[in-house]
Amino acid sequence: MQIFNRSANFIAKASIVGLVLVVGSLLGLLTTANRWSWVNNQRVVREQPIQFSHQHHVQTIGLDCRYCHTSAETSTFAGIPPTKTCMNCHSQIWITSPYLEPVRSSFRDNRSLRWVRVHDLPDFAYFNHSVHVKKGVGCETCHGRVDKMPLMLQENSLQMEWCLDCHRNPAQYLRPRSEIYTMGYRPAESQAVVGARLMKEYHVNPRTSCSTCHR
Amino acid sequence: MPGKLHRLGVLSAVVASSVLAGACRQDMHDNPRYEPLEASTFFTDGHAYRVPVAHTVARGSIRTDEHLYTGKIGGQLADALPVAATPELLARGHERFNVFCSPCHGRTGRGDGMVVRRGFRRPPTFHSDRLRSAPVGYFFDVMTNGFGAMQDYSAQVPVPDRWAIAAYLRALQISQHATVADVPAEKRASLDAPATAEDGAGEHAEHGAAGHEKQGH
Structure with a gap:
């Protein structure tokens, strides 16, 4: 009496190859993951x-x-640089620019820019x-x-x-x-x-x- | 075969935990200590360090040498360097002038730097009679305390570098107000050598110095 179907021969071989592939790609993932820019x-x-x-x-x-x-x-x-370095020039240049308001308020209030x-x-x-x-x-x-x-x-x-x-x-x-x-x-x-x-x-x-x- | 299954389970748990452990790496990347300028939540100003009380003098760094630290002798601006004038000092001054001063004053000191071209108030040229006859301590004093629209550079340029720049300024003034007779006879031939890109003053050399002096005031 046969317990296994004929296809079991193929599945057995494929699973060996598959195991190697899965373990290999997991190891590959581990070694390259640290090189991804989101890491x-x-x-x-x-x-x-x-x-x-x-x-x-x-x-x-x-x-x-x-x-x-x-x-x-x-x-x-x-x-x-401290905010003062920015103000060396920006005390006179772009003094009304809204982009630079954080610089001016940092200088005014003596609070560091983060x-x-x-x-x-x-x-x-x-x-x-x-x-x-x-x-x-x-x-x-x-x-x-x-x-x-x-x-x-x-x-x-x-x-x-x-x-x-x-x-x-x-x-x-x-x-x-x-x-x-x-x-x-x-x-x-x-x-x-x-x-x-x-x-x-x-x-x-x-x-x-x-x-x-x-x- | 429960034994083998169990071993496989352990193995996959190890693999999974090592993959997941990658996400925990920041714990050791950021130790519980402060790096320079790192923000802190402990003090209300957000600094991790305390600012010393005003006029604090660190041990061994009291500034008693009036000439060296203020550019003055007996309250009067000094017309001598407190350090030896060497070619190395001038080279250092040249480098530091180009880094910290040339953005406004221009590399030749005529007050036409890029920041001025973008709208900053034009500084006077260094090649006027007034500044040619100013004592060298005056330039040190301006760098230390600022003058007019110019902020002080005491935090950006340390004292020895300020003197190097002051010494270089004197050399720059002489270079822009010299005649062929001032050049040693054996060096005159090199005056006719073609200018290199390093000189950086090529565009100014074409203009007459007198025309620039008028603009400078």
């Missing part, structure tokens, strides 16, 4: 109290990054902004073409694999200190030559041990 916020524009345009202030007006981000070269944190932080590394990763600037990492390398961003967004994933890409081989990204703040920088010679030379000149020896960043 790491890459290239996601966040709503801010004011629609501040870096494109206008950097590209059109020609302000240097350091005019506002004064501690980028000296501190672990590049700094968000900007939404765009580049926020996880708290278990130690990061020092100034050392990266001093060692020849340009603004653009991590932050992208800020001069072409009407609204600020996070250009890169800021995930560990992204950090390690440069820490393992910084020569592919380094630029001379005179070009740190240049947007759209192109090396005069091949990047491999420039990068290797700058690594020696600036004593760039990034470490990749766990405790370098997870201290």
Whole structure:
């Protein structure tokens, strides 16, 4: 007497293949899920109290990054400018614009503007902004073409694999200190030559041990 | 076979919980501590830090050097730098001038920066007789306390950089009011070399300096 239908042979084989496929795609999902932009916020524009345009202030007006981000070269944190920095110019320019009313009321009432932080590394990763600037990492390398961003967004994933890409081989990204703040920088010679030379000149020896960043 | 079924159940529970755990990652991303400038609900002003009482002096940083910190000697504006005038100081001043001053004053100091072109009150040119004869401490004082429509830059530009900018301003004034005779004989040949994009002053070089001085007032 036969208990199983003839098709049971096929179902048995198919279920083996199916199991491999399901487990495989679950594992694949686990490894790629962290790279999705809804997880790491890459290239996601966040709503801010004011629609501040870096494109206008950097590209059109020609302000240097350091005019506002004064501690980028000296501190672990590049700094968000106080309202007073806005008022250096906006005490006279666009003084009736309704868009800028939050800036004026912030200055009047001495209440901080509540900007939404765009580049926020996880708290278990130690990061020092100034050392990266001093060692020849340009603004653009991590932050992208800020001069072409009407609204600020996070250009890169800021995930560990992204950090390690440069820490393992910084020569592919380094630029001379005179070009740190240049947007759209192109090396005069091949990047491999420039990068290797700058690594020696600036004593760039990034470490990749766990405790370098997870201290 | 209940044993195998049980094991399969455990396995799927482990897989499911590891997938769901991905959603809990923010717990460790945001530790219960404040980052610089992070907002707090503890104080009514929303700051996580307290502002020191006015005129607080941090240990070891009392500012007794009148010349260095006010640009004055005995209450009078000083006409000397409190630091050594070196090529490095001028290079630093050049860089900082272009970052903090050129948006209004322009890279040549004629008061035609981009912010002025967008409607800010035009500052006087640095190349007038009045400012050429002003003591160097005057520029430090204006940077520290502001002047007219110009806000103070004491928070954005630290004291050593303010002196570097003041020193560079003097060099800029001399450069715009010099004759060929002021250039050392061995350097004169380089005057005829074509300008580079780095100079940034190409468009101004065509205009006469005298015409700009009239506009400046």
